[in-house]
Amino acid sequence: MTKRFYWMACALLASVPTVALAQQKLSNPLGEGATIETVIARVIKALLGLSGTAALLMFVWGGFLWLTSRGETTQINKGKDTLKWAVFGLAMIFFAYVLVQAVITALTEGTALETPKE
Numbered sequence: 288m289t290k291r292f293y294w295m296a297c298a299l300l301a302s303v304p305t306v307a308l309a310q311q312k313l314s315n316p317l318g319e320g321a322t323i324e325t326v327i328a329r330v331i332k333a334l335l336g337l338s339g340t341a342a343l344l345m346f347v348w349g350g351f352l353w354l355t356s357r358g359e360t361t362q363i364n365k366g367k368d369t370l371k372w373a374v375f376g377l378a379m380i381f382f383a384y385v386l387v388q389a390v391i392t393a394l395t396e397g398t399a400l401e402t403p404k405e
């Protein structure tokens with residue numbers, strides 16, 4: 288009898304927040320009028336932002352390796368290579384952002400490049 292009462296009390300307490308939330312109107316987390324293009328654009332921009340953060344961390348790691356090398360040539364070269372590849376990665380992120388922006392503009396506005404008006 289006590290186990291049954293315990294489980295019924297748990298089920299009742301677990302359903303209380305659900306009943307309370309059922310009275311509220313849920314809003315669209317993507318925003319009003321969100322299309323598939325805007326959702327994809329937001330996801331790609333977020334991924335590009337995260338990759339920029341990773342490039343920043345690689346700069347810090349390369350500098351740390353170089354700073355703590357104590358004059359060892361292999362550690363200095365490892366730090367320099369890390370910094371070099373971080374710069375290369377950051378350049379690739381920049382060019383990817385420009386390319387994605389052009390594609391998104393082409394999809395949403397119908398033109399990739401604005402033609403000069405004479």
